Amino acid sequence: MTVLHLADEGEAADLAAFLSRLLHYDRAAAVRLQASGTALAVFGRPPSFEVLAIRAVRLAKPYENGLDVTLDVTVSAGELLESVDEAGATARVPGVITGPPWAGVLPPRGGWRPEPGLPASDVLRGLVLAAVAEFRTRTEELAPERRGRSELDRIGREIWTRTVGETGLPVRAVHAAQSLGFLRGGEPALFSSGPWLRLRTPYGSVAVRRAGLGALGLSVR
Secondary structure, three states: OOEEEEOOHHHHHHHHHHHHHHHHHOOOOEEEEEEEOOEEEEEEOOOOOOOEEEEEEEEEEOOOOOOOOOEEEEEEHHHHHHHOEOOOOEEEOOOOOOOOHHHHOOOOOOOOEEOOOOOOHHHHHHHHHHHHHHHHHHHHOOOHHHOOHHHHHHHHHHHHOOEOOOOOOEHHHHHHHHHOOOOOOOOOEEEEEOOEEEEEEOOEEEEEEOOOOOOOOOOOO
């Protein structure tokens, strides 16, 4: 079985925390792993936010036998989490699964350019808190007969599809970054590549297509 040697205990703990958060939103979550050299990228898609979440993990070496080859597989997030040994800073790669459709649609590796206008992290956290409060207030004000799933979804879509200033980044992407623990420190930055926007922080990234992940014209990798 393939064993990943993580750079240190901290990397192992951060990987476990990221997987745990994904599983909080989807107990059957899958993740796509891409490793080359001493870098591992872990991609997930928390369904509540309709974004791709990316956690970069530093490796001490790619595999147990030290072979300099690449890894690109889709696996169960739960099984990967169970294999993480924080004290030993290792993780075993579970058996490959048939990935969900999003696993074949990843942001490009290169061609990213900085985008202006992104507020500081404390402002972004404030936007999320305000949006959550607005959703709660508006839904609580609904008459009981109108408090159905379709009306709740309509209000949610209206709030979470708003953009952050003139950046084009939907507020739901910031909400995802906050919920996944990516906005806990350091200043975020915004990048674009083709139709993709990427909110990058020192703890992880959230990527979203301007036209939505379900749009036509996606590149499959």
